[in-house]
Amino acid sequence: MNFVLRRVALALALVWIVATIVFIAIHLVPGDPAELLLSTGGTAPDPATVAQLRDRLGLDLPLSTQYLAFLQGLLRGDLGTSLVDDYPVLDEIALRLPRTLELIAAGTTLAILIGVPAGTWAALNRGGPFDRAASATAAFVLAIPVFVVGTLLILLLAQTLRVMPAGGYVPFARNPGQHLLLLTLPALAIAKGLTAVLFRMTRSSVLDVVGQDHVRTARAKGLHPSRVVLRHILRNALSPVLTVLGLHMGALLGGTVLVEYVFNWPGLSTPLLRAVEARDYPMVTGIILVVSTLFLTINLITDLLRAALDPRIRTA
């Protein structure tokens, strides 16, 4: 319990630090954000418009006041409104976040379902044909950037063989079959890196555990091999795998931005990229805060899972 509380407190502190850094970054950028925003193509913006925008963004207030207002807004779930179309940032995120989460969940599930059993199997049959083939595949897969995989999948399956749609989105409620079909390729693309990482980590972690005394004892007392693998090997081998899973989620969330772009998946990527291009600060900070919080939450969950799996972590 104590461990859980401490870990949750740390996660909250990290979210606060992330929010503060994003705030400082926006306000420390050289030059006036309002002027920067309004100047396009080297023409000086109208001073009256700049003043108006400064007022709207509260840029004339003392920095400490702005910071407190920013934190208060966060606590109320108010992320401001888009500078481009005045649309509340939170509403835009609420609409699109579930679709991004769905992609992440599908990709992660696929990666775990493929990577962990494959890694275990490869380790238990070390040096065999499966181990060699899978290890080589993992090394190759790790070398292909996620947007290249996505684009090549489209070229091969949608453009050349015409067996899959090139991308798009249909709500699940309207057409479940089509929804899942459209989800397949982006989920596969997102899963590729994590699958290879999980495969490698599971393989080396299982190899570490297999040689230990307690496994030999379990075998010697005549336990069924599947029970030895599940209860005595995997349970001990999974802790480092979970750590790697948590660490790799950052790359996966970043990869999601690319994959959504490649497959026209209407998640958070579209408004984020649009906002980066238009320097729509509230939208950019809102989305980055939400996704970073998501990242920290996933890391929190993997840490808690590790503790549940391995009591030694709880007391450490």
Add this chain to the structure above:
Amino acid sequence: MKRLALPATLVGVIVLIALLAPFLGLPDPVRQDVAQRLALPSPGSPLGRDEFGRDVLARLIWGGRTSLSVAFAAALIACAIGTTLGLMAAWFRGLGGMLALGSTDIILCFPPVLLALLVVTLAGPGSVTLVMVLSVLFLPGFARVTYAEVQLVQELEYVEAARAIGATTPRILLRTILPNVAGPILVQLSLAVAAAIVLESGLSFLGMGVVPPAPSWGLMIRGARTTLEQAPQLLLWPCAALTLTIFAINLLCDALRDTVDPRTAQKSR
């Protein structure tokens, strides 16, 4: 050492081609020739031309030069600052060092692509922004590795011996400790270069990295997507170049790690 030969040669050849780009007699990689739009390979341009009639081979090689210089610059800056931080934090052990080390960890709270996009929003896209962002992203890795290694090494007898013969602190740090922790830092460097190439190409692919018309593999893939139906070959070249480069650096990285730490080599066999 034998395992290092192949990947090192591969990476060496790629780097050499990128370095020699101005001397290869290639056509101008940004010169457009709309009449030759999507032209197929010909003696003058062995890989054909892209959607603006630019020579694909020239763009491929110059694009590699862009990707590699951004990646190496970012990795080297991160290595210099991160290693210094890690070295100082481990050696002087004070609160300042711990704080400096801890603050680099905060960078790890952000998914890398998102932190990069935040900086691009503030500073605008371009190679300089890319180098800046990427070096910040790889700082914590170097700081952590150096810190951990220095902690192991600084208690050893030869460090004490150096101190006993009256070596100054800078001399101990640079001549005694640094060479002995250089292996893992070198591994980290190759990891960072590969990761930097992946991120640079990804951001350029999104239109948030290298600014057109400058050639970059990510930008070439971005451009080829629009002509996927007429000219799918335009997609394959930059994809192959990117994958081969990352694969070669990953191989080099694995081989380096095995050379530096023979224990992992045994395990992965």
